[in-house]
Amino acid sequence: MKQRISIGIRRLFALQALVLCLLFSGLVLGYALVAEDNVFNAQLDSESAWLQAQYRAHGVLPEPRYPFMRVHPGWDALPEPVRRLHAREPGRVEFTQPGGEVIHARQVALSPQASVVLVAQVEPFGFAGHTWRPVLALLLLLSALLVGAGTWLVYRRVEKLVAPLGRLARQLEQADGAPLAPRFADGLPDNETGYLARVIEGQWRQLEAQLARERDFTRDVSHELRTPLTILRNLHQQLATESGITPAQVRQLGEMLDWQQSTVDILLALARQESLARTDIDLGAAVERVILARPDTTWPDDFALTVGIPDRTTVACNPRLLELLLANLLDNALKHGAEPALDIACDGGWLTFSNPVANASSKPAQARAEGIGQGLHLAARICAVHGWELRVDEQAGGHFTAAVCLGAGGHAGGRVSRPPA
Structure with missing residues (x-):
């Protein structure tokens, strides 16, 4: 039996669960990156407002309440890459220092004439800094657990659902035609x-x-x-x-x-x-047996019989049906031939039974045509079983020929065709 349906369903569910977990993990990671920036910016805004309030109330600038924040007298106190980036984008808050550390910086206006720059060293707390590895490992672990648990549950359920179909398939397989x-x-x-x-x-x-x-x-x-x-x-x-x-x-x-x-x-x-059983049959020997099986009274004294079948010509067919086909064609030729002559030949995969009709004009038209199609329906039935083609060719003043295509070039269906004269 081929691959079971339950296995395919479980694999499909596992693939779907894995894709969903990966998408969910990507959304979580993207949200973490966006959320941490918003949190740091909110803290920076809150601390800036507190510094402004303290300076207006006491006239002295205090130290930031958060240990990871520092106050710089101006942008000139920051590294050159930060100053250039701030000059290009004055509203930018997140910067990267020459050492790769990420900072959030915002200018705090203390008075119309004085201002400072509040800098938050967020690298140790940022997701992109040190926490992404354990978070990613946790997400992968949760994904594996979800996929494994879901696959196991689906396995139990799918086995129950497809069990009748599997039992039906096994019963049909065991029957095997019985x-x-x-x-x-x-x-x-x-x-x-x-x-x-x-x-x-x-x-x-x-x-x-x-x-x-x-x-x-x-x-x-x-x-x-x-x-x-x-x-x-x-x-x-x-x-x-x-x-x-x-x-x-x-x-x-x-x-x-x-x-x-x-x-x-x-x-x-x-x-x-x-x-329907078939075997390789010697065509020449089969034709000889059919001819010898006819009683002597069947053959007129002046009958001219010519058999031209090459030696070791074989055909794959049912022996009994081949014998009946040859006997049918032979009887048709003997009973309805215009002259006591018959030519049996095999060339190019075509077995032909040909009767000369040189004296056809001396016989009534009905008598001449009596043999055309007589028994050929049954011969065509035998040809249909083997996928052969039966062809009938009648030429005035020439020959009446019944030909059977025994080779691969024959047409299946056992049809009788009449080529134009």
């Missing part, structure tokens, strides 16, 4: 899985019933058609020895019996499951 157990869908929940199981069981039962009907039909046809044919053949032998029936009528009756027997054999072979 009949399903009675009440196959019982015990499954009344949801999509149970509905799917009931539909599969219903379709399976219908298929079994259909196959049973086909087996019964094949058995009945084999008995009900073969038995009357046997009786008719016995009567035919009796009529052949009695008076009141001409030899032509006896021959015609025998031909019809042979044709019906061949039709029944083909239909029964197509209806059987074992007819």
Whole structure:
């Protein structure tokens, strides 16, 4: 069985939880960076206001209340990079000193003539300074715990949800074409899985019933058609020895019996499951067996038979169906040919049965056309089983040819085509 659905669901949830945790961690880190600047600025504003109030009340500038804040007489007392940046951006509060330390500085107006610069050394307390490592480690730890706990909870829940579907899949896998157990869908929940199981069981039962009907039909046809044919053949032998029936009528009756027997054999072979089995068959030997199986009375004394099949020509097919196909084409050529001649050849993957019709003008049109299409529907059915193409070509004053494409270039479907004359 391929990968289980529950595994895919757990992986998808773990991936989703991990992405959400990373996004949440990014938001927390971004908020921390913004919030700490606002906190430091608020402290700086509060201390500036306190210094201004103390100076106005006592006339003396006191030391800042926060130990990380210092008062400088002016911007000139600060490093050169800070002075240049302040000159470009007078409203800027956050600065970076040459050593990489971050400070927040604000000018405090004590009087119209006097002012100082209040500087807060925020580097030791800032998130970007020393606290980002433990905060990041804590966020990663919390993310791992959340992903692990969520995946475990989902695992328990998903296993319960997909257990019926897994049980259904195992039952179908164990069946492997065998009949399903009675009440196959019982015990499954009344949801999509149970509905799917009931539909599969219903379709399976219908298929079994259909196959049973086909087996019964094949058995009945084999008995009900073969038995009357046997009786008719016995009567035919009796009529052949009695008076009141001409030899032509006896021959015609025998031909019809042979044709019906061949039709029944083909239909029964197509209806059987074992007819789908294939093996490599020597085409030349198969044609030879079919020819030798015909009684001597089938062949006129002046019949010209030519067989041109290269040695070791093989075809992958069902032996019984190939024999019936060759017999059908051979009977069609013998019974409806205009002259006592037949050319059997195999070239380029095409097996051809060709009858010369040089004297076709001397025969009635209906007689000449009688063989065209006779039994070819059954031949096409056999070709359809193997994915071959049956092609019929009739040319006035030339040949009547039935050709079967046995190679890979044939067209599946067993269709009969008539190329333009």
